[in-house]
Amino acid sequence: MRNCIIASTSTIHGSQPLAYLKDALIELYSDVDEILFIPYARPGGISHDEYTIGINNIFKKINKKIVSIHMFKSTQDAFNNVQGIYTGGGNTFLLVDQLYRNNVITPLKEAILSGAPYLGTSAGSNICGLTMQTTNDMPITYPPNFKTLGIFPFNINAHYLDPDPNSTHKGETRETRIKEFHNLNSQPVVGLREGSWLRIRDEEITLEGDLSARIFEQNKAPYELDSGNSLSTLN
């Protein structure tokens, strides 16, 4: 049982955080009063408390209460009777490091696979793939492992960006980086553009939002998948 929204970004240009997902979140969390928030990805600037208050201000508009994992005495307490879950964005290295160090990997995976409604945005989406190895983030900390939750049998590249045909920059494009990944790794990568998300319901995975996604499979030319189509057989 899976019931997830895996979003490229929390925020799209010119809009408030999560505003573009409002209807989708009302539906995702329809049976949920309280959402467990995981703020670990945020690399500073604001505290976990401040981050949580900001997220609670967003969710109270759809009549949901936020409780953050850092407010509990233990990880086990946080997952006792968990209803819904939201993992926010920031830095994926920091998020994965904290998930391992606070022993959150296993209970989080079990809760999602048991059907707890889950929202991930950006880093919170990356961790649902097989590994975090297609993140765009800087390695600001050294996590004990790059393996992530494996909620689906591929990887996410959040905030996917098309190459700029007019660029004179010689740094690698996103597409080049993912091709390098496939020189050493075999799982597919879904390049999710900002404004796109995956809707996962049990065995079904569908691309949602206005845009197409770019799919990268090893030893295959990358291709576009239009919104509304299935990724259920991608592996």
Next chain:
Amino acid sequence: MRNCIIASTSTIHGSQPLAYLKDALIELYSDVDEILFIPYARPGGISHDEYTIGINNIFKKINKKIVSIHMFKSTQDAFNNVQGIYTGGGNTFLLVDQLYRNNVITPLKEAILSGAPYLGTSAGSNICGLTMQTTNDMPITYPPNFKTLGIFPFNINAHYLDPDPNSTHKGETRETRIKEFHNLNSQPVVGLREGSWLRIRDEEITLEGDLSARIFEQNKAPYELDSGNSLSTLN
């Protein structure tokens, strides 16, 4: 004793690889006939042999012979009587992983600190900082450690890119990423734009090339350093 060129990129737009550095390389390698090449960063597409042949074709124009580390029976053999060294670009995670696995970290550091003329481009420059944690590359492999050679007491951000004021993209800018790095780490970061390099001669470190560099120090506003100026006291 240090004698290094630490370049942002091997190639600038509209130019052949290393062409913009030709005069600087003639000077760097003036007492050297043979250069030990380290091709480990290249994540595939071409073999180490092919990469080495391409690099040799460039260096023979300035009358230098390239021998690649992968052509030796052992790392120790490669560093016996080493004259000059060049570490090329590619993926920094892969490069650091291979440096550790092939026991190259210590002999490479010792050779550079003993005064062997060293050229690094891109990933080959990143590894001369304290850590590889300000790379832009994707974590396509998991190195045993993020610590690097520490030839100077700061980090490099190669291919430094200024924020695009017209961007509607919500992924982090390079400046934001380096700020996140400084929430967890204290060493300065030198944002080296393409076409810039550091020239290190013993205790002196000077910025070379046409462009300024952007310097990031923890708890300080980022600032520009003009070409020709010293970074010898940055730490």
